[in-house]
Amino acid sequence: MKKLLFFSFLFVSCHNFSQEALTPLQKSEYKKLTTHSELVQFIKEADDRSDLIKAEVLTKSPEGKELYVVYFSKDEFGKDKSKIKVLIFAQQHGDEQSGKEGSLLLINELLKPENQYLFDKIDFALVPQMNPDGSERDERRNGNGMDLNRNHLILTEPEVIGLHKLFNKYLFEVTMDVHEYWPFGESSKKFGYRKNYDETIGAMTNINISEKLRKISYDSYLPFIFNYISKNGYSVFHYLPGGSSGSGYQRYSTFDINDGRQSFGIQNTLSFIQEGLNGENDSTDNIEHRAKGQITGMIGLLKFSYDNKDEIKKLVSAEREKLEENKVDGQVAIQLNHFSDGTELKLELVSYSTGNDTVVTVKDFRSVVKSLYDVERPKGYLIPKSLKTLIDWADRHELKYFDYKKSADDKIEQYFITGIDSIDFEGDMVVNPGLMNTDITNQINQSDYIFIPVNQLRNNMIVIALEPKSQLGLAAYKQFGDLLKSGTNYPILRVAD
Numbered sequence: 001m002k003k004l005l006f007f008s009f010l011f012v013s014c015h016n017f018s019q020e021a022l023t024p025l026q027k028s029e030y031k032k033l034t035t036h037s038e039l040v041q042f043i044k045e046a047d048d049r050s051d052l053i054k055a056e057v058l059t060k061s062p063e064g065k066e067l068y069v070v071y072f073s074k075d076e077f078g079k080d081k082s083k084i085k086v087l088i089f090a091q092q093h094g095d096e097q098s099g100k101e102g103s104l105l106l107i108n109e110l111l112k113p114e115n116q117y118l119f120d121k122i123d124f125a126l127v128p129q130m131n132p133d134g135s136e137r138d139e140r141r142n143g144n145g146m147d148l149n150r151n152h153l154i155l156t157e158p159e160v161i162g163l164h165k166l167f168n169k170y171l172f173e174v175t176m177d178v179h180e181y182w183p184f185g186e187s188s189k190k191f192g193y194r195k196n197y198d199e200t201i202g203a204m205t206n207i208n209i210s211e212k213l214r215k216i217s218y219d220s221y222l223p224f225i226f227n228y229i230s231k232n233g234y235s236v237f238h239y240l241p242g243g244s245s246g247s248g249y250q251r252y253s254t255f256d257i258n259d260g261r262q263s264f265g266i267q268n269t270l271s272f273i274q275e276g277l278n279g280e281n282d283s284t285d286n287i288e289h290r291a292k293g294q295i296t297g298m299i300g301l302l303k304f305s306y307d308n309k310d311e312i313k314k315l316v317s318a319e320r321e322k323l324e325e326n327k328v329d330g331q332v333a334i335q336l337n338h339f340s341d342g343t344e345l346k347l348e349l350v351s352y353s354t355g356n357d358t359v360v361t362v363k364d365f366r367s368v369v370k371s372l373y374d375v376e377r378p379k380g381y382l383i384p385k386s387l388k389t390l391i392d393w394a395d396r397h398e399l400k401y402f403d404y405k406k407s408a409d410d411k412i413e414q415y416f417i418t419g420i421d422s423i424d425f426e427g428d429m430v431v432n433p434g435l436m437n438t439d440i441t442n443q444i445n446q447s448d449y450i451f452i453p454v455n456q457l458r459n460n461m462i463v464i465a466l467e468p469k470s471q472l473g474l475a476a477y478k479q480f481g482d483l484l485k486s487g488t489n490y491p492i493l494r495v496a497d
């Protein structure tokens, strides 16, 4: 009897120990999604049970819910400069639950002794849930009704501001944004086939981003991760938004810099997006498989960063230096489009009627991004001190700027807006002003302006944001729509030398 009690005590304590390490989703046997308060509890407990990790509140959502960042480091995070810094953030879209659930499983996975070797070379930061407001309602947008993954340029939402502050603090060399895609819509049903990949992976497409970094992404990372994910039992392919079924034209992805991947990519970061397959009927459908597919891709990214640490660090540092010294070759592309180079795309799809896989050849595959309009890279821009919305924007981005003191060789140019035309970009009408350029070097009162130099990490971003003809610029957003008025001077001035 005594012996039996002893054993049952052992059993209970082991049981408790393993319970402690289960994520809320695992505790529910993969039937119930993790709520925000369960997530907070789990992260705090994980912080308590391991010296490897440290949790911190990053910011709060519009509805007052904390966003957490979980740091994994064998030292003080960011202190050992020989390490590579990797950032993964998930669930910017609240109805894409597997990124969050996968992130919590990832915490347990990385605490296993066999995975801790990764942190000999990596300092890793994980934001498991970017959008707690949306998550609680299983909706895409945050509490302000905003799409966080279109907010990385105007940076108005606290969640996105918090993420960029984190990035600016540590200047991660590698970042990945984790999402889900939903290929079950009416157009797919009509077409008869849909995409069925467990994971899709996208690299950077904006051609202002370092060509060397884009090359390493396509030539090294994608082959590696496709192999790694499929070896682990999940299907994987390129991230190809634009017609979920293969019926319309296909392209790698937008070149806009307002999303999580490209807003860090434009600062010459090795930056990716990973999209898992969402649930067909609701967000808990097949959630175990979906969450485990997501962590497979996340661990793959960490392994790639570990294996290629020195090469990546060297390349990122050299390519960032060019931005910071304003020594980038070539002009800045501010109007772009997707083109086909004749490559046919073989797309594996699943049939709605038979459930069988089939291969569809997509003839209209626009895999190449080209510039339609370039501008010379200036020395910087002058912003009138009276334009508080723009100064606030520069502050949210933590841009370097000064009170303007004119140098002898500064040439100051002003744009006059002769008319406002628009160009049709994939059904979106994009503002395209007609401009007349005037030299006003000797006509301004310099104390009225601040000067934003482009010799900083966000060099390309500043030009793309502030040029009036930029298809991806601030003037394209309603919050900044006042900048462009036909028959007036554009208030932001260009400084060339």
Ligand SMILES: [Zn+2]
Binding pocket: 092, 093, 096, 149, 179, 180
């Ligand atoms: Zn998404």
